[in-house]
Amino acid sequence: MKGKRAVEGDHPGKGRPLPAVVVFVAVMAIFALAYRFYSVYLAEKVYALDPGFVTPAHEFEDGVDYVPTNRHVLFGHHFTSVAGAAPIVGPAIAVVWGWVPALLWIVLGTVFAAGVHDTGSLVVSVRNKATNIGTLAQTVINPRSRNLFLAVIFFLLTLVNAVFAIVIGTLFDSSPEAVIPIFAEIPLAIFIGQYIHRSNSSALVPSIVGVIVLYALIVVGIAYPIDISGVAEAMGMSARTLWIIILFIYTWIASRIPVWILLQPRDYINSHQLFIALAVIFLGVLIGMDTMTAPAFNSVEGPRNWFPFLFVTIACGAVSGFHSLVSSGTTSKQLDRDTDARYVGYMAALGEGSLALGAVLATTAGIGIVGLDWGAQYADFATASDGALGNFTQGVAGFASNIGVPIAYGTVFAAVVVISFAATTLDTGVRLQRYIIQEIGEIIGNGPLSRNLNLSTTLAVLLPLGLALAPAGENDTLAFGRLWTLFGTTNQLTAGLALAVIAVWVTKGGRNAMAQIVPLTFLLFMTVWALIINLREFVSNRDWLLAPLDLAILVLAGWLIVEAVVAIRNARTEARQVGAPADRS
Amino acid sequence: MATEHRRQHRIMLVREWDSQTSGSGCCGRLGGEHCDVGHPDTFAHNRPLMEAMGVIYRALRSELPRDAVEITVVDPRNMVWLIPTILRDGRRRGMGAGELWRQVNAGVRNGAIVVDGRALFAHDYAGEDATVDAVLRELAAASA
Numbered sequence: 001m002k003g004k005r006a007v008e009g010d011h012p013g014k015g016r017p018l019p020a021v022v023v024f025v026a027v028m029a030i031f032a033l034a035y036r037f038y039s040v041y042l043a044e045k046v047y048a049l050d051p052g053f054v055t056p057a058h059e060f061e062d063g064v065d066y067v068p069t070n071r072h073v074l075f076g077h078h079f080t081s082v083a084g085a086a087p088i089v090g091p092a093i094a095v096v097w098g099w100v101p102a103l104l105w106i107v108l109g110t111v112f113a114a115g116v117h118d119t120g121s122l123v124v125s126v127r128n129k130a131t132n133i134g135t136l137a138q139t140v141i142n143p144r145s146r147n148l149f150l151a152v153i154f155f156l157l158t159l160v161n162a163v164f165a166i167v168i169g170t171l172f173d174s175s176p177e178a179v180i181p182i183f184a185e186i187p188l189a190i191f192i193g194q195y196i197h198r199s200n201s202s203a204l205v206p207s208i209v210g211v212i213v214l215y216a217l218i219v220v221g222i223a224y225p226i227d228i229s230g231v232a233e234a235m236g237m238s239a240r241t242l243w244i245i246i247l248f249i250y251t252w253i254a255s256r257i258p259v260w261i262l263l264q265p266r267d268y269i270n271s272h273q274l275f276i277a278l279a280v281i282f283l284g285v286l287i288g289m290d291t292m293t294a295p296a297f298n299s300v301e302g303p304r305n306w307f308p309f310l311f312v313t314i315a316c317g318a319v320s321g322f323h324s325l326v327s328s329g330t331t332s333k334q335l336d337r338d339t340d341a342r343y344v345g346y347m348a349a350l351g352e353g354s355l356a357l358g359a360v361l362a363t364t365a366g367i368g369i370v371g372l373d374w375g376a377q378y379a380d381f382a383t384a385s386d387g388a389l390g391n392f393t394q395g396v397a398g399f400a401s402n403i404g405v406p407i408a409y410g411t412v413f414a415a416v417v418v419i420s421f422a423a424t425t426l427d428t429g430v431r432l433q434r435y436i437i438q439e440i441g442e443i444i445g446n447g448p449l450s451r452n453l454n455l456s457t458t459l460a461v462l463l464p465l466g467l468a469l470a471p472a473g474e475n476d477t478l479a480f481g482r483l484w485t486l487f488g489t490t491n492q493l494t495a496g497l498a499l500a501v502i503a504v505w506v507t508k509g510g511r512n513a514m515a516q517i518v519p520l521t522f523l524l525f526m527t528v529w530a531l532i533i534n535l536r537e538f539v540s541n542r543d544w545l546l547a548p549l550d551l552a553i554l555v556l557a558g559w560l561i562v563e564a565v566v567a568i569r570n571a572r573t574e575a576r577q578v579g580a581p582a583d584r585s
Numbered sequence: 586m587a588t589e590h591r592r593q594h595r596i597m598l599v600r601e602w603d604s605q606t607s608g609s610g611c612c613g614r615l616g617g618e619h620c621d622v623g624h625p626d627t628f629a630h631n632r633p634l635m636e637a638m639g640v641i642y643r644a645l646r647s648e649l650p651r652d653a654v655e656i657t658v659v660d661p662r663n664m665v666w667l668i669p670t671i672l673r674d675g676r677r678r679g680m681g682a683g684e685l686w687r688q689v690n691a692g693v694r695n696g697a698i699v700v701d702g703r704a705l706f707a708h709d710y711a712g713e714d715a716t717v718d719a720v721l722r723e724l725a726a727a728s729a
Binding site: 061062063064065067069070072073076077080081196197200201202203204205207258259260263264267268271272275329330334424428431435 | 598601602604605624627628630631635636638639640641642643646655657658659660661662663664665666668689690691692693694695696706708
């Protein structure tokens with residue numbers, strides 16, 4: 001597929017380059033207005049938040065699981081749980097259609113979909129004794145919906161594990177300087193965990209020292225880059241493919257060991273990295289006053305038009321269904337006041353949108369600082385999806401150079417941050433998939449599948465490994481883009497299911513659920529459309545791995561639409577008959 | 586039942602939650618009670634301290650009026666909030682730079698109890714009563 005760069009007014013404002021800081025300030029101003037006005041409308045008119053409502057944190061207060069928590073503390077826990085690598089990767093690809101469409105979807109999606117979704121799933125859970133979203137689907141919609149939820153999650157996890165293995169493999173291949181710091185992070189995290197837990201010592205110094213050592217090792221990584229292309233070539237494969245295989249071997253082991261050994265201690269390093277990366281990007285934007293080098297709009301040849309693919313390429317960063325798991329699982333047990341849901345839920349959605357904004361700025365303004373030709377980097381969708389991560393790391397390096405960080409160091413720093421998050425997601429995802437496979441084993445009465453950890457872990461690894469490698473002929477640069485957009489469709493379906501639950505709950509309360517129905521309809525329409533285009537392409541290419549997968553997700557989407565329409569209609573009828581009952585279900 | 590956020594005293598019980606907090610992104614949660622996907626036993630190692638601090642929490646909550654004392658459970662990984670709060674509370678009590686550093690360092694510890702900027706440690710006391718007594722003494726000192 002050959003693309004072209006048809007620019008329709010590179011820079012708004014009579015051809016003068018637009019400073020990135022203007023975009024940054026404008027988006028932040030819109031987010032502030034959305035929080036000031038739209039979140040208040042949601043809180044008062046749609047969710048009817050009640051300062052007198054006794055939240056589960058008070059009703060079941062035990063100081064263990066149910067604890068009324070200061071809203072700022074709760075926001076920190078919630079935001080760091082939902083933020084990761086996905087809101088970086090999606091926008092870094094989606095700017096191929098120009099920065100305006102990508103930014104518009106991030107802003108509108110965050111304000112009108114993610115904010116509604118994240119706050120709503122928190123509120124519905126709080127009003128239902130902190131029940132999780134899967135059980136809520138079962139009780140609020142119908143028992144079938146829980147099976148639908150589990151099926152969507154199964155496909156979502158398979159695709160998450162596949163795409164994040166490719167993300168890390170691609171970065172190791174393009175930034176071999178990142179290999180030493182990333183592999184050193186494993187014993188570093190293990191040491192920090194052992195030190196903190198065995199000696200009951202403060203986490204402050206070890207975690208800060210851990211971050212300093214990690215970033216100091218970047219210098220070593222630059223001096224000794226680990227390039228495995230020679231070994232890979234001898235084995236008849238690309239370096240990226242070999243990295244993906246190595247990563248899944250690592251993940252097989254990592255997902256088998258207890259979380260306190262590696263996964264949890266790594267949080268002590270990652271929690272610093274998230275804020276350091278955000279600070280570097282936004283300080284770089286503010287100090288550098290660089291301009292947008294990407295066109296405002298860019299037409300791309302081939303079947304992947306921005307309409308509808310933009311809306312499944314950026315899932316996290318605009319709206320992400322997985323946030324409902326965090327909202328309804330942990331956060332709802334700790335909400336002090338019902339009215340705090342607005343601050344915790346909506347503000348966390350805005351935080352995720354800000355992370356996506358950082359990714360857009362890095363790939364549309366930052367890469368200009370390091371002298372990359374945007375047109376060449378984003379020549380078509382395949383080139384964009386294959387090079388998105390490299391473009392992001394280069395862009396961040398550009399911003400970092402504005403605050404005095406050498407570009408070579410900044411590039412590896414950005415790669416280390418993205419890989420750290422992606423590796424955490426991969427570890428978590430494979431572990432979750434193992435649990436789900438074991439649960440499936442129990443449901444179908446297969447003893448070995450449900451009890452044999454080696455078998456379930458191997459299956460949890462082989463499924464995404466097959467997806468990550470099978471369609472990727474050595475010259476197939478679109479493979480990642482295909483998988484990424486499929487991952488986006490499953491994430492949007494998860495969000496759709498949560499929005500349907502929230503819409504039914506709002507309607508049953510006798511209130512107007514248009515704030516949920518509009519984004520729900522939009523998401524399902526775009527998702528189904530993208531799935532149909534994908535399916536047509538997969539069938540015509542005789543891709544018999546992705547075509548059935550796409551079809552299965554399409555069937556789930558159809559199932560969700562039927563369940564949502566029936567449930568919302570029944571809720572309306574019920575609300576009319578009862579006559580707007582009290583909303584405390 | 587709902588509590589106000591501006592109070593005279595602040596007690597922070599610092600301990601890890603039975604969930605992952607950072608960078609997991611699309612796979613935000615994999616354990617804890619009533620988890621959707623995942624396994625409730627994944628974070629079983631966190632439960633003993635959670636339960637022990639829960640006993641202290643309930644004892645303090647029954648002793649202290651809600652409108653005068655805020656009791657918050659904070660994860661030590663949430664340093665972005667924890668460190669400035671200890672500094673703020675410590676400065677309010679007139680602590681110098683060296684003392685503030687000691688309290689911040691001790692406060693960011695799994696099992697720490699921070700009373701108005703001064704860090705105690707749950708494991709240093711023999712049992713719930715001794716710990717609660719230590720906290721009450723510290724509150725009295727802060728009020729003096």
